[in-house]
Amino acid sequence: MKENLAILGGPPVRSKPFVYEPAIGHEEKKAVLELMDSKKFSGFYKSFEGGEKVIEFENNWANYFNVRNAIAVNSGTSALHISLASTGIEPGDEVIVTPYSFSATASSIVMNNAIPVFCDIDPITFNIDVNKIERLITNKTKAIIPVHLYGYPAEIVKIMDIAKKYNLNVIEDTCQSPGTKVNNQFVGTFGNLGTFSTVETKNISTGEGGIIITDNDELALKCKLLRNHGEAYMNDKPRSYLTNMLGYNFRPTEFQAVLGIEQLKKLDKLNEIRNKLANFLIDNLSDFPELTPPQGHNDKNVIHHLLCFQYNESITNVPKSKYMEALKCEGVELSNGYPKPLYMNKMFLEKIAFGNNGYPWICSENGEKIKYFEGLCPVAEKVCKQAIVFSQIRYPNTLKDMEDIVTAIKKVNNSIEKLI
Numbered sequence: 049m050k051e052n053l054a055i056l057g058g059p060p061v062r063s064k065p066f067v068y069e070p071a072i073g074h075e076e077k078k079a080v081l082e083l084m085d086s087k088k089f090s091g092f093y094k095s096f097e098g099g100e101k102v103i104e105f106e107n108n109w110a111n112y113f114n115v116r117n118a119i120a121v122n123s124g125t126s127a128l129h130i131s132l133a134s135t136g137i138e139p140g141d142e143v144i145v146t147p148y149s150f151s152a153t154a155s156s157i158v159m160n161n162a163i164p165v166f167c168d169i170d171p172i173t174f175n176i177d178v179n180k181i182e183r184l185i186t187n188k189t190k191a192i193i194p195v196h197l198y199g200y201p202a203e204i205v206k207i208m209d210i211a212k213k214y215n216l217n218v219i220e221d222t223c224q225s226p227g228t229k230v231n232n233q234f235v236g237t238f239g240n241l242g243t244f245s246t247v248e249t250k251n252i253s254t255g256e257g258g259i260i261i262t263d264n265d266e267l268a269l270k271c272k273l274l275r276n277h278g279e280a281y282m283n284d285k286p287r288s289y290l291t292n293m294l295g296y297n298f299r300p301t302e303f304q305a306v307l308g309i310e311q312l313k314k315l316d317k318l319n320e321i322r323n324k325l326a327n328f329l330i331d332n333l334s335d336f337p338e339l340t341p342p343q344g345h346n347d348k349n350v351i352h353h354l355l356c357f358q359y360n361e362s363i364t365n366v367p368k369s370k371y372m373e374a375l376k377c378e379g380v381e382l383s384n385g386y387p388k389p390l391y392m393n394k395m396f397l398e399k400i401a402f403g404n405n406g407y408p409w410i411c412s413e414n415g416e417k418i419k420y421f422e423g424l425c426p427v428a429e430k431v432c433k434q435a436i437v438f439s440q441i442r443y444p445n446t447l448k449d450m451e452d453i454v455t456a457i458k459k460v461n462n463s464i465e466k467l468i
């Protein structure tokens with residue numbers, strides 16, 4: 049049935065906004081109030097390992113992911129930054145990374161004075177294409193940073209094989225995939241280190257926050273030092289192992305920790321809701337040739353973080369922007385996801401990270417030769433252009449809300465010729 053599209057003056061499918069807020073209940077409120085009463089907001093002045101709640105949060109996180117160490121920091125970006133630093137990366141070293149991700153995945157490499165080498169992505173998983181990694185390896189390559197984007201796992205087993213063959217470190221950017229598994233093992237636990245974010249938009253939230261996991265005690269200790277000005281001190285131990293390494297202040301507060309403790313208890317339940325909502329959308333939106341659904345449908349090992357469909361303009365002759373505008377008028381706002389591959393940002397195109405003289409690229413002969421340009425990773429460029437991303441697949445939105453999305457999309461798709 050053809051209905052009058054809202055963009056052309058008809059009634060919208062929905063006027064109620066979708067909800068995008070952290071799933072906070074009385075447990076989090078109680079924990080924060082108790083912390084207020086205790087007046088212990090940070091424990092880092094006593095020990096470089098942090099306060100009681102930070103340590104409890106870290107232990108719980110390590111237990112959940114079944115790893116030896118978890119190190120809490122103040123953001124996912126800090127987690128990436130010091131994870132890479134802990135591996136001993138040198139200025140001018142190269143790190144192979146996906147261009148289709150949030151900026152921090154690649155800028156954390158530059159923060160270490162190292163050089164991102166972008167590897168194109170797989171058109172189905174949107175993650176780094178394992179078949180294109182080896183050709184990018186040089187004598188300066190020291191690490192790979194795969195991202196498990198939107199909750200879909202990168203081909204981490206093959207990535208680990210490549211890393212082993214060339215003696216490279218792997219830092220898994222797991223910011224969008226806490227709970228996703230490969231071969232019954234959590235992503236984030238395959239590489240030397242795995243990094244998470246608990247910023248507002250993530251599966252669980254502490255407002256701002258990040259966590260590093262690793263089974264390597266030495267890397268864990270380095271991360272703790274890097275988090276804390278490079279300084280080690282503890283009440284019950286002499287300050288004999290003060291180090292001269294460059295450090296930062298990436299310490300989380302006890303507030304983030306108490307929120308994290310409560311949120312982690314809810315991770316499974318919240319992930320289940322994400323999958324239920326995501327699978328409903330994929331189930332009901334798979335019959336339109338102009339929309340290609342994402343992978344991971346009904347795969348219990350995948351935890352959907354965001355849902356990224358590909359919109360095929362050549363079938364509809366309607367530009368993606370117009371299509372999205374029509375849906376917005378129906379009350380369903382979608383996003384473009386990452387609008388361009390990371391290397392298309394000015395910092396890379398003009399190599400202007402530190403000052404204007406090309407640092408860190410001029411730190412090595414190879415680095416000076418590396419160029420970033422349109423066409424470098426054609427698959428990523430195409431995916432960026434075609435992506436339409438649903439971020440509504442989260443608590444407290446319900447299947448009823450997803451029904452509105454499906455109704456709006458069917459309505460627009462059935463009358464798409466009116467948009468030409």
Ligand SMILES: Cc1ncc(COP(=O)(O)O)c(C=O)c1O
Nearest residue numbers: 123124125150152153223245247
């Ligand atoms: C894939 C990815 N990497 C890194 C980050 C950085 O995390 P944060 O915003 O906590 O610094 C994010 C999230 O924002 C992300 O989605």
